[in-house]
Amino acid sequence: MFKVTCIKATIQVPCELAYDEVWHSENGLIKVSKDGLWGFISEKGTIAIPIEYDTVFQSNNGLICVEKNGLYGLLDTNGNVLIPCIYEEEFEFLSKNLWGKKDGKYCLLNMAGAHITEDWFDEIWCGYDDLCAVRVGGKWGVVSEITGELLVDISYQQAYPIYGKLIRIKLQGKWGLLHHSGYEILPPIYSDMRESNTGVICVKKDGKWGIVKLSI
Template sequence: MNRATLLFLLGMLAVPHEHAAAQTAPSRLVPFRQGARWGYADHTRRLVLPVRYDEAGPFTGEIAWVRQGSLYGYIDGGGNPVTPVQYSRASTFRRGRATVELNGETFDIDLSGHRLTEPAPPEPEIEPLEHGDLVRKNGKVGFRFTVGTTSVPAEYDEIQENYNGLLFVRQGAKWGVINSKGKLIQPVTYDAIRMEGNRVFPAVQREGLWGYLDEEGNTLTELRYRQADPFLGDIARVITANGQPGYIDANGQEFFE
């Protein structure tokens, strides 16, 4: 299964059908930071919307939040305003709605910028895809894959499954990664592995710095970020070691300079 298909299928699990395409389609434009100012670039890093914002958020459903001074507003993919720059807080759109704050009041708006009066629907429950069964022996856990004869010996303290067949294994306080063939592809040296978001690109941490793995468990980026947020579609927000925000794409390419 290729990366684009996997991103789409995971998005279909995570959001209602009517918003799935908007939430999970590859981002046409990526927030791009030059110094302290922000614009938007395509995936070749070619600037498409000029660098004129004090901060910029990711596009979902062809709408993104931007900040000018201390206030936020929303623009479309052509850089045209969807709302005035008037909110003291503004979130990224998710499942067709975003939360904003105006004059001390917090409420949700729709993709047209209109205020919503009905409450947000409950979060959908996501059932993990199971690729096998845990095997317990002498206080340790292993894993037996459903397909084939591959198994992982019961020598770990914890095992968690990922959607695309990876196993995250813990020995003591350290984590590593095993693939669907039972091979240890990332040594048990990480202090943390985080799987929020679309669960395709796990974030890993060691000695206070974060990086990402790709969908096969290989290194996507080196451990060089102070903060690594979950991927939204095919981009993720990071904080560099010197405290500057920026975005990367699913190839690990950085969109800041």
């Protein structure tokens, strides 16, 4: 003998078939498309982010990145504009801030759109320990992602953060190592350098390799 159980379900939100495309719910918001434009609705069916953008997506911190006419901006989940659509690339989110591109140049911004760095850079790359390598012309330096402070002068052929708040630099074709505060740990005299996260640096000079053990 079979036992039949009946389940009564109550539909809380009527299903409005008004959208060309609907994506799954994420953090209580549902991405929808209508007439080629995108926005978000709530799980109650109300408009959360106006359906007026060319692209929309949620960042890993829950904020909404939007694109309109090829320019990017940032909204909160209530649809309030944090950063207007004036930047030329999708934002790159960092640990606490982000970077944006405008007029071909990059700067660091906070989540409200205020500038962390006063200067604009030709290129920016953020790595370990809240440090960002920045390029102006053919020279590199390092700034703090948190404060925007210039930590390493923009005067090197290459400069980029590695583990332990150290900066690998290249000057006149030779490699060296700086502390993030700017003082020199290894002078730029090595033709090659390989770092690890154990504090051991492999260095090459005059065709020979050796190691340097750091204790910082």
